[in-house]
Amino acid sequence: xxxxxxxxxxxxxxxxxxxxxxxxxxxxxxxxxxxxxxxxxxxxxxxxxxxxxxxxxxxxxxxxxxxxxxxxxxxxxxxxxxxxxxxxxxxxxxxxxxxxxxxxxxxxxxxxxxxxxxxxxxxxxxxxxxxxxxxxxxxxxxxxxxxxxxxxxxxxxxxxxxxxxxxxxxxxxxxxxxxxxxxxxxxxxxxxxxxxxxxxxxxxxxxxxxxxxxxxxxxxxxxxxxxxxxxxxxxxxxxxxxxxxxxxxxxxxxxxxxxxxxxxxxxxxxxxxxxxxxxxxxxxxxxxxxxxxxxxxxxxxxxxxxxxxxxxxxxxxxxxxxxxxxxxxxxxxxxxxxxxxxxxxxxxxxxxxxxxxxxxxxxxxxxxxxxxxxxxxxxxxxxxxxxxxxxxxxxxxxxxxxxxxxxxxxxxxxxxxxxxxxxxxxxxxxxxxxxxxxxxxxxxxxxxxxxxxxxxxxxxxxxxxxxxxxxxx
Amino acid sequence: xxxxxxxxxxxxxxxxxxxxxxxxxxxxxxxxxxxxxxxxxxxxxxxxxxxxxxxxxxxxxxxxxxxxxxxxxxxxxxxxxxxxxxxxxxxxxxxxxxxxxxxxxxxxxxxxxxxxxxxxxxxxxxxxxxxxxxxxxxxxxxxxxxxxxxxxxxxxxxxxxxxxxxxxxxxxxxxxxxxxxxxxxxxxxxxxxxxxxxxxxxxxxxxxxxxxxxxxxxxxxxxxxxxxxxxxxxxxxxxxxxxxxxxxxxxxxxxxxxxxxxxxxxxxxxxxxxxxxxxxxxxxxxxxxxxxxxxxxxxxxxxxxxxxxxxxxxxxxxxxxxxxxxxxxxxxxxxxxxxxxxxxxxxxxxxxxxxxxxxxxxxxxxxxxxxxxxxxxxxxxxxxxxxxxxxxxxxxxxxxxxxxxxxxxxxxxxxxxxxxxxxxxxxxxxxxxxxxxxxxxxxxxxxxxxxxxxxxxxxxxxxxxxxxxxxxx
Numbered sequence: 001x002x003x004x005x006x007x008x009x010x011x012x013x014x015x016x017x018x019x020x021x022x023x024x025x026x027x028x029x030x031x032x033x034x035x036x037x038x039x040x041x042x043x044x045x046x047x048x049x050x051x052x053x054x055x056x057x058x059x060x061x062x063x064x065x066x067x068x069x070x071x072x073x074x075x076x077x078x079x080x081x082x083x084x085x086x087x088x089x090x091x092x093x094x095x096x097x098x099x100x101x102x103x104x105x106x107x108x109x110x111x112x113x114x115x116x117x118x119x120x121x122x123x124x125x126x127x128x129x130x131x132x133x134x135x136x137x138x139x140x141x142x143x144x145x146x147x148x149x150x151x152x153x154x155x156x157x158x159x160x161x162x163x164x165x166x167x168x169x170x171x172x173x174x175x176x177x178x179x180x181x182x183x184x185x186x187x188x189x190x191x192x193x194x195x196x197x198x199x200x201x202x203x204x205x206x207x208x209x210x211x212x213x214x215x216x217x218x219x220x221x222x223x224x225x226x227x228x229x230x231x232x233x234x235x236x237x238x239x240x241x242x243x244x245x246x247x248x249x250x251x252x253x254x255x256x257x258x259x260x261x262x263x264x265x266x267x268x269x270x271x272x273x274x275x276x277x278x279x280x281x282x283x284x285x286x287x288x289x290x291x292x293x294x295x296x297x298x299x300x301x302x303x304x305x306x307x308x309x310x311x312x313x314x315x316x317x318x319x320x321x322x323x324x325x326x327x328x329x330x331x332x333x334x335x336x337x338x339x340x341x342x343x344x345x346x347x348x349x350x351x352x353x354x355x356x357x358x359x360x361x362x363x364x365x366x367x368x369x370x371x372x373x374x375x376x377x378x379x380x381x382x383x384x385x386x387x388x389x390x391x392x393x394x395x396x397x398x399x400x401x402x403x404x405x406x407x408x409x410x411x412x413x414x415x416x417x418x419x420x421x422x423x424x425x426x427x428x429x430x431x432x433x434x435x436x437x438x439x440x441x442x443x444x445x446x447x448x449x450x451x452x453x454x455x456x457x458x459x460x461x462x463x464x465x466x467x468x469x470x471x472x473x
Numbered sequence: 474x475x476x477x478x479x480x481x482x483x484x485x486x487x488x489x490x491x492x493x494x495x496x497x498x499x500x501x502x503x504x505x506x507x508x509x510x511x512x513x514x515x516x517x518x519x520x521x522x523x524x525x526x527x528x529x530x531x532x533x534x535x536x537x538x539x540x541x542x543x544x545x546x547x548x549x550x551x552x553x554x555x556x557x558x559x560x561x562x563x564x565x566x567x568x569x570x571x572x573x574x575x576x577x578x579x580x581x582x583x584x585x586x587x588x589x590x591x592x593x594x595x596x597x598x599x600x601x602x603x604x605x606x607x608x609x610x611x612x613x614x615x616x617x618x619x620x621x622x623x624x625x626x627x628x629x630x631x632x633x634x635x636x637x638x639x640x641x642x643x644x645x646x647x648x649x650x651x652x653x654x655x656x657x658x659x660x661x662x663x664x665x666x667x668x669x670x671x672x673x674x675x676x677x678x679x680x681x682x683x684x685x686x687x688x689x690x691x692x693x694x695x696x697x698x699x700x701x702x703x704x705x706x707x708x709x710x711x712x713x714x715x716x717x718x719x720x721x722x723x724x725x726x727x728x729x730x731x732x733x734x735x736x737x738x739x740x741x742x743x744x745x746x747x748x749x750x751x752x753x754x755x756x757x758x759x760x761x762x763x764x765x766x767x768x769x770x771x772x773x774x775x776x777x778x779x780x781x782x783x784x785x786x787x788x789x790x791x792x793x794x795x796x797x798x799x800x801x802x803x804x805x806x807x808x809x810x811x812x813x814x815x816x817x818x819x820x821x822x823x824x825x826x827x828x829x830x831x832x833x834x835x836x837x838x839x840x841x842x843x844x845x846x847x848x849x850x851x852x853x854x855x856x857x858x859x860x861x862x863x864x865x866x867x868x869x870x871x872x873x874x875x876x877x878x879x880x881x882x883x884x885x886x887x888x889x890x891x892x893x894x895x896x897x898x899x900x901x902x903x904x905x906x907x908x909x910x911x912x913x914x915x916x917x918x919x920x921x922x923x924x925x926x927x928x929x930x931x932x933x934x935x936x937x938x939x940x941x942x943x944x945x946x
Contacts, residue, residue, distance in 0.1 A: 001558070001559035001833060003491045003492075003494065003495040006491045006494065006559035006562075007487060007491045010487030010490065010563065011483075011484055011487055013487075014479075014480060014483030014486075014566075015483075016567075016570075017483065017566065017567070017570040018476045018477075018483065020570055020571075021476070022476040031582055035582070036586070037582075038583055038586045038587070042587075042590055044590075044593070045594060045597055046595075046597065046598060046832075046835075046836050047835050047836065048835055048836050049835040049837055049838070050832070050833055050834050050835035050837075050838045051833060051835065053559075053560065053563070053829075053833055055832075056832045057563075060567065060825075063583075064587065064825070065571075065583075067582045067586070068571055068573060068582070068584075069573060069579065069581050069582065070571075071571070071572055071573050071574060071580075071581075072571070072572060078580075079574070079799075082572050082574055084571070084572035085474070086474035086479035086482070086483075087474060087526065087529070088569060089479075089483075089569045089570050090482060090483065090486050090526070090530075091569075092565055092566060092568070093486055093490065093565060093566040093569070094486060094489075094533065095565070095775075096557060096561060096564075096565035096566070096775040097489075097562050098493075098538075098545070098557070099544055099545060099556070099557035099561075099775045099776055100542060100543075100544050100555075101544060101776060106503075106542065108541060108542050108544075109506050109508070109510075109540045109542065110511055110536075110538075110540035113509070113511045113540070114512075114515075114537065116512065117515055117517075124518055125519060138611055139816075139818060139819040141819070142816055142817055145816055149665060160667065161669065162670050162671055164646075164663075164667050164668045164669025164671065164672055165667035165669075173637075184796070184797040184800075184818070185816075185818060188793065188795050188816060189816075190637075191634050191792070191793075191795065192665075192792075192816055193665065193666065194637050194666050194667020195637045195667065196633065196634065196636040196637025196638075197634060198635055199637055240799060241797075241798070241799060296819070302568075302569040302572045303572060303574060303819060303821045304817075304819060306819075319664070319665075320661065320664075320665070322657050322660045323657070324656070324657040324713070325714070325909075325910055325911045326552075326713060326714060326909065326910045326919065327657075331508055334508075335508045343612075343614050343615055343658075343661060343662075344612040344614050344777075345612060345614045345657070345658060346611070346612040346613075346769070346777060346779075352533075352537070358519050358520075359520060359523070359528075359529045360523055360524060360525075360526055360529060361523050362519075362520050362521055362522040362523035362524065363520065364521050364523075365523045436799065437798055438798045446799065
């Protein structure tokens with residue numbers, strides 16, 4: 001593509017994005033495609049000769065966009081939001097243009113230093129202590145896995161890096177703890193790291209689906225009795241299912257006493273702590289060894305951008321540093337080479353978009369958006385509480401509301417099936433996209449508010465659609 | 474940012490990118506910054522009020538760009554190339570705008586189906602068999618780790634997913650094999666997966682730094698004798714140090730006999746197989762269980778985009794599938810949910826840029842670029858071979874040349890220090906960026922050609938700088 005062609009197509013793409021982000025409601029939130037439909041509409045083999053970008057962009061508009069679930073749609077409330085923003089898009093475009101690989105400081109000083117600086121800005125916004133060193137990973141799943149890998153390095157006597165996971169007759173097994181409501185990424189991490197799912201203790205929760213610290217304490221003691229090593233606890237600030245907040249201070253006290261690594265999964269809920277009135281959500285997290293929070297969720301930064309903080313960066317580095325000859329450089333001991341803090345050697349310049357977003361919105365601008373989402377969620381909760389045919393199933397700690405339809409006279413054992421049908425009907429309208437969960441066995445809707453375009457009218461409409469679907473046969 | 478503001482800034486960004494990609498030589502390839510210099514020039518805390526994008530983009534141009542190592546510079550020959558291209562940048566901008574998370578088919582049918590289709594296009598381009606199922610990961614490091622995790626699932630009797638890595642008194646240890654020249658990502662993978670580095674057998678190489686299949690065979694037999702389970706072999710097509718090609722057919726035969734998983738790291742070299750005359754580089758790879766190749770290296774696609782192929786997708790899924798209630802959907806058994814094939818739940822729409830690149834260049838367009846890079850490398854090799862003060866230290870299998878300066882009369886034990894100094898001088902010019910390696914202990918320069926802008930003049934100039942630095946005291 002010649003530079004003048006790039007200019008022409010680039011300007012067309014910018015105009016398309018401007019229109020798209022101005023009015024994401026021009027498409028239904030859910031596309032009307034069946035599995036395989038898009039693929040079968042495209043050539044099964046690559047073109048021998050190059051095609052004009054006009055043709056490619058035309059296909060993008062005609063085939064790709066209509067087969068897309070619109071995460072930018074203000075009625076996308078199925079999963080924690082992923083809003084795209086102008087500042088974020090410009091950051092990603094420039095990242096793709098520079099296309100640096102920040103594996104070593106030398107291979108991209110700007111990407112390395114801006115990552116450290118921007119995550120320090122975010123740390124200040126969250127009220128976390130200075131000892132927290134932050135790096136950007138792709139997702140909370142990877143970052144939770146990294147934290148548990150670092151936790152292994154608290155036990156040099158186990159020689160896990162060298163000899164693998166213990167479990168020989170002469171070595172104790174290790175154990176990891178999280179609540180029954182913790183994210184599936186904890187399960188995936190213990191599977192992947194070679195602990196095995198059987199090393200994961202799912203601790204029971206209280207009436208608000210928060211980890212029960214006494215049950216944690218008992219589980220740790222029971223493991224000690226049989227000679228296992230309690231290694232780490234993953235506490236959650238804002239569980240995916242119902243946004244419950246585990247009692248971090250009590251959990252931290254147990255971790256300190258037992259010398260366990262404390263990792264906090266605040267990938268969604270953590271962002272709320274940029275509000276002074278929500279700072280309490282991270283209470284006790286200053287005592288954690290690591291914490292993950294995702295700017296690509298509720299901080300208007302395009303995917304992927306997940307922040308991993310740790311007060312023990314030396315252990316994280318110990319878990320992942322392995323330098324081959326061709327990457328040996330001599331910039332000095334205190335120079336950070338980002339490749340040392342995770343699995344991936346190659347690293348995109350992901351800090352640029354986050355830096356753009358924080359600067360363009362300002363802390364106050366971001367705060368007012370988050371504050372409004374929480375207000376909308378409380379409003380929705382009030383509407384639900386005022387309606388005898390609806391039942392709220394969890395506290396609204398952030399911007400997510402969990403509830404079900406409960407028509408008068410319906411037997412308890414019919415409710416799950418009824419609500420499953422209601423959700424199918426609601427999503428089949430393609431006007432709104434909600435998800436579901438189970439709260440102590442009860443099928444429930446999840447309405448996660450966090451899109452930058454969502455207004456009270458969208459939330460109201462979602463509720464009306466639930467009511468309509470609930471009434472219809 | 475209002476839509477009209479986004480338009481204005483977007484057009485300015487497009488024009489900047491057009492200028493940048495038209496003439497990346499307007500900056501030195503290596504920046505003249507010291508560690509910490511950029512960071513200390515930026516405010517240590519985030520702004521309370523939002524700033525105009527004009528100010529942000531101004532800082533980008535004035536502070537970020539000069540602190541960047543320019544991977545797009547035609548004299549960037551330090552590491553396997555990462556060229557940005559117009560088609561790739563437009564794809565990334567649109568990916569950031571749509572900002573979908575393709576964890577489930579339902580959360581982005583287009584991203585899911587285009588990923589499978591585009592990787593099938595690439596599979597055809599590489600001449601790999603139809604049985605290879607491909608998904609996109611961030612880097613070869615992650616994809617190699619995923620392959621080794623899938624390999625564990627070949628042994629359901631070990632119950633690794635459930636019970637963790639074996640090693641109990643009643644269970645055999647497992648072993649993984651690669652050559653002494655394999656990439657450090659294999660070491661990182663065995664550390665992370667809980668095998669431990671001691672489970673990794675580094676097999677000696679022949680005079681061309683290729684894995685010795687007889688030595689592999691002996692190592693496997695020796696492990697069998699002590700009751701260990703030979704699990705997997707990682708063979709490399711194009712090692713990072715010298716681009717050696719392991720003898721895959723002989724290795725495949727051993728893997729088949731021993732029922733070991735064969736993973737091919739072709740992250741750089743694999744791309745050459747899009748040329749009919751280079752197809753031989755992947756000889757035997759049709760017998761592999763998995764293979765990784767990186768379009769973000771030598772296929773003009775911005776980072777990150779690493780393709781993982783496997784003929785056993787069901788085992789990859791077994792290693793990583795774990796579905797919580799809120800992600801249970803019922804689209805049917807044959808619908809692919811990309812979250813099932815790796816650690817990360819969240820997944821960007823990475824296929825879009827690759828689809829744009831393949832369509833805009835066409836297979837023939839991509840072939841002619843790769844062919845030219847290989848020609849340039851052979852030409853450089855010839856110049857080196859014609860100069861008695863230079864010594865080539867490896868075959869030129871692809872587009873990378875490994876050599877050293879060897880002035881008449883210099884003692885053998887002085888050569889390493891001499892060449893270290895020469896490389897420092899060459900890179901200090903900031904006109905060219907080369908890297909180094911060690912070939913059987915000898916310090917050597919690596920010249921990796923693969924940037925879309927690199928011409929014979931750039932390669933010639935790099936060699937002249939080496940000669941100059943070699944002559945100077």
